[in-house]
Amino acid sequence: MSRKLTSVLLAMLILAGAMSLKTVVAAQNNGAVMMANGGAPVPPPMANGGAPVPPPMMANGGAPVPPPMMANGGAPVPPPSAQ
Amino acid sequence: MPGSLGYAIWVLATLLEVAVVVCAIKRRSFSRYLCLNLYMFFSFVISLLRFQFLSHFGLRSSEYKYCYYYSDAVLTIFLYLALITLYLNVFDEMKVEKYVRLVAVLLLAGTALFSYGVVQQSSNKMLTGFVYELSQNLYFVGLVLTYVLWGAILKLRETRAQLIQLVLSLGVYFSAFAATFALENMFPSFQFFTYIPPVFGCLLPLAWAYAFWKLTPDARIAPARLAVVPH
Numbered sequence: 001m002s003r004k005l006t007s008v009l010l011a012m013l014i015l016a017g018a019m020s021l022k023t024v025v026a027a028q029n030n031g032a033v034m035m036a037n038g039g040a041p042v043p044p045p046m047a048n049g050g051a052p053v054p055p056p057m058m059a060n061g062g063a064p065v066p067p068p069m070m071a072n073g074g075a076p077v078p079p080p081s082a083q
Numbered sequence: 084m085p086g087s088l089g090y091a092i093w094v095l096a097t098l099l100e101v102a103v104v105v106c107a108i109k110r111r112s113f114s115r116y117l118c119l120n121l122y123m124f125f126s127f128v129i130s131l132l133r134f135q136f137l138s139h140f141g142l143r144s145s146e147y148k149y150c151y152y153y154s155d156a157v158l159t160i161f162l163y164l165a166l167i168t169l170y171l172n173v174f175d176e177m178k179v180e181k182y183v184r185l186v187a188v189l190l191l192a193g194t195a196l197f198s199y200g201v202v203q204q205s206s207n208k209m210l211t212g213f214v215y216e217l218s219q220n221l222y223f224v225g226l227v228l229t230y231v232l233w234g235a236i237l238k239l240r241e242t243r244a245q246l247i248q249l250v251l252s253l254g255v256y257f258s259a260f261a262a263t264f265a266l267e268n269m270f271p272s273f274q275f276f277t278y279i280p281p282v283f284g285c286l287l288p289l290a291w292a293y294a295f296w297k298l299t300p301d302a303r304i305a306p307a308r309l310a311v312v313p314h
Contacts, residue, residue, distance in 0.1 A: 003182055004182070004185065006182075007182045007185045007186045007189065008189060010186055011185075011186045011189035011190045011193060012189075012193065014186075014190055014224065014227050014228060014231065015190060015193045015194060015197065015224065017227045018194075018220070018223040018224040018226065018227040019197060019220065019223065021223050021226065021227060021261070022219070022220065022223040025223075025261055025264055025265045025268075026264070026265075026268060027268070040093055040130060040133040040134070040137070040151065040281075041089055041093070041137070041142060041281075042151070042277070042280070043142055043143065043147055043148045043151050043152075
């Protein structure tokens with residue numbers, strides 16, 4: 001039992017150490033991306049971190065998707081009237 | 084698009100990744116360091132995939148970005164597993180494999196949870212943000228784990244030359260990336276840093292290929308205290 005607890009403690013210590021190290025290293029983060037696997041050219045980072053922007057959810061146009069549920073009941077939202 | 088130097092380094096790194104797997108198979112070390120060799124093999128496959136995406140869609144396309152960042156997360160997890168394989172090899176005589184695996188699973192789960200926590204607070208791009216954050220955090224976990232492993236090797240007076248070569252080259256690799264990352268943040272105007280990660284992407288497979296080709300699994304290095312000749 002104590003060995004298992006030691007394992008948990010060790011995992012937590014390593015995680016805390018790694019995240020602290022990351023905080024120190026990236027203290028002056030200007031959007032640089034750290035990618036280490038292979039020699040492929042790193043694509044330019046996006047404004048919000050390095051993650052690329054996901055594609056729009058709907059196929060037709062990029063308008064924001066309305067919330068799926070209405071406040072009163074769960075009936076589907078009707079399409080806007082033609083007029 | 085990368086210049087000719089960038090392409091040359093990339094091709095060299097890809098060839099060296101194949102060389103690691105070939106050397107390991109030739110020297111019958113493939114199964115001994117299974118995850119490490121799988122990492123090199125998938126790194127080679129993903130290099131080909133990235134080249135396809137880059138040539139078809141271009142460096143700034145969303146397709147290439149998705150391909151790059153998602154494949155990077157997969158490779159980072161393989162690199163983490165490769166590191167755990169090295170741990171299992173170092174501690175194989177102590178019969179603590181169960182605990183090493185427990186720590187590895189807990190650490191991976193903890194890193195994933197931490198990454199999720201960061202992404203949940205700061206981004207609405209949940210999956211892509213999570214993949215990117217997990218990849219970045221696993222680098223630093225790998226860095227710390229490599230130092231801990233090196234400490235264990237010194238403490239246990241490990242003398243297997245091949246194992247030491249593999250661990251040391253991985254330690255240099257992680258440290259170089261962390262240092263480059265820090266310097267890139269401090270001096271963002273220096274374009275010189277963009278070439279450093281691909282160069283180290285060549286040096287790691289070169290060092291591993293050397294370890295598999297030149298050093299037998301049973302080769303031992305003489306500890307310094309034994310090498311001293313008394314007067």
